[in-house]
Amino acid sequence: MKLIVREYDLDSSEPAVIIHDDDCIVLGVKVHDRVKINSGDVWVSLVGNSDTIVERGQILIPNIYLKRYNLKDGDEVEVTHSPKPDSVVYIRKKMDNKTLTKEEIYAVVNDILEAKLSNIEVSAWLTSLYINGMDLDEISHFTNAMVDTGDRIEFERQPVFDFHSVGGVPGNKVTPIVVSIVAAAGLMLPKTSSRAISSACGTSDFVETFCNVELSAEKVKEISENVGAVFAWGGSMNLAPVDDIVIKVENPLGINPRAQMLASIMSKKVAIGATHLLVDIPMGAGTKIPTMEVASAYVRDFTD
Known part of the structure; x- marks a missing residue:
């Protein structure tokens, strides 16, 4: 089915094209199904449907896709049903x-x-x-x-130190203290952090109260090599970008699975080329790690 592109100027946590109810019936798709869109590039998107905000014969496409696939309002695209991946x-x-x-x-x-x-x-x-x-x-x-699936930062200056706290202790922001001490000692520590995952405030949320954390990879490299340390939100760069997508889903669930936590931490460290890593694992009531046995298991996992 050929449909006319209309710009969809609305940010969404789940980017999807929107198609009129009647056209969805013809295509044989419903909400959360997928369509294949041929616009020169062939790509797949989730589907939303409406009979009010989009007209028959049109397809609303979010700006993120318009830019990615060089589309503009009024273009014609071929749309077909796409099976589940x-x-x-x-x-x-x-x-x-x-x-x-x-x-x-x-x-x-x-x-x-x-x-x-x-x-x-x-x-x-x-x-x-x-x-x-x-x-x-x-x-x-x-x-x-x-x-x-993301980029890497390659530093000219070596070695590259890094620090990570598993966190989970409300109000405990040890990372800025550790980073400052390490930098003052003349070492380089390019610190990327996340926003809130299972608590109300992540390290980047806290640090953002006194400095800008939305930095490009180039800026992180420049500041780290010249100053010795930097605070940056990992989501502002293309370092392990899937992690930041997943965090947005984790947050409402209030969970941080062990496998996801380990992959999240280590992927960011590999992406910045860390040669030395210190991991803080808070343990006890009110933390993510309730017992010494669980903490010891995390130590083995990180070591392995």
Whole structure:
């Protein structure tokens, strides 16, 4: 079916094209199904439907897609139904507590990046990791997949030190203190942090109260090599971008699965080329790590 492009100037946590109800019936699609769009480039998007904000014969496309695929208002595109990606099968496989291959994990990560999976499907992925976990080989593949779908920063100055606190302690922001001490000692520590995941305030949220954390990769490299340290929100760069997509889904659930946490931490460290890493694992009531046994397991995981 040929449809006329209309600009969809609205940010959404789940980018999707919107098609008129009647056209959806002809295409054989419903909400959260996928369509293949041929605009010179061939790409797949989730679908939303409406009979009020879009007319028959039109397709509303978010700005993010217009820019990515060089489309403009009034262009004509060919739209057809697209089947569910194989990654949905792999998510169900992990829900059944089965081990995933490297190729299967890469497929899930790539489809999250390309917005081929709905937030519901990403939630199912996270829940399966929360309940069933991953073995170390799976976590290794997961980490590498997250790194390979983004950019890397290559520093001329060496060595590259890094620090990460698993967090979970309300009001405890040890990272700015550690980074400042390390930089004052003449070492280089380019610190990228996340916003809130399972609490009301992440390190980047806190640091943003006194300095700008939305920096480009080039700026992070420049400041780190000249000053010795920097505070930056990982989401402002293309370092392991899937991690920041997943965090937006994790936050409402209030969970941070062990496998996701490990892959998230290590992918950012690999992406910035860290040669030395110190990890803080708070343990006890009110933290993410309730007992010494669980803390010891995390130590083994990071070491392995």
